Amino acid sequence: MNQRMRLKPLFHPGRLLITPTTLASLRANGIPVISVALRHVTGDWGIVSGEDREQNDISINVGLRLLSIYRLPDGEKVWVITEWDRSQTTIQLADDTPVRHAPARQAGVRNWRPLPSLPGNSQWPC
Template sequence: MNQSTRLKPLFHPGRLCITPAAHTALRGHGIPVISVVLQHVCGNWGDVLDDDRRQNDLSVETGLRVLSNYRLSDKSRIWVITEWDRSVTTILLPDEY
C-alpha cells in the first residue's frame, strides 16, 4: 500500500521572491523551488541550531520573522526568510543578506 505524507502548512508565506543566484543554485542541484517553500512553511527549518529551531517555532505562534537554512549537496546553503507580517518570503543565498 502506498501511503503519502500530508504536509500541513504552519503559516502563509505571503508573496514569494527568489534571488537569481538562489534560483540558479537550486536549479543546479535539481531542487524545485516549491519543495524548499513547502519545507519552510511546514516547519522543517533545515540545518539550524536547537535555539534557532525553538525561536522559529515561537515565531510561528507569535508572528515574528522565520528563517530556514538548507544545506545543498555541495555544502552551500540556501536561506528562506518569511517576514514577521507574513507579507513576503524570500529565498536567497546567505551572502546576499
C-alpha cells in the same frame, strides 16, 4: 502499503521572492524551488541551531520572523526568511548581499524575482 503524506502548512508565506543567483544554484543542484518553500512552511527548519528552531516554533504563534537554512548538495546554504507580518518570504543564498525588505513598489526589490512555479516534489538530504 502506499500512503500519501499530506503536508500541512503552519503559516502563510506571503509573497514569495528568490534571488537570481539562488534560482540558478537550485537548478544546478536539481532542487525544485517549490520543495524549499514547502519544507519551510511545514516547519522543517533545516540546519538552524536548536535555539533558532525553538524561536521559529514560538514565532509561528506570536508573529515573529521565521528562518530556515538548508544545505544544498554542492555545500552552499540557502536561507529562507519569512517576515514577521507574513507579507513575504525570501529565498536567498547565505552569500547573497542582503537587500532591505521593502514593498514591491520600492526600487530595492528589483533584484528579486517572484518564486516561479516549478514541477517536482523531491527532498534532498540536509
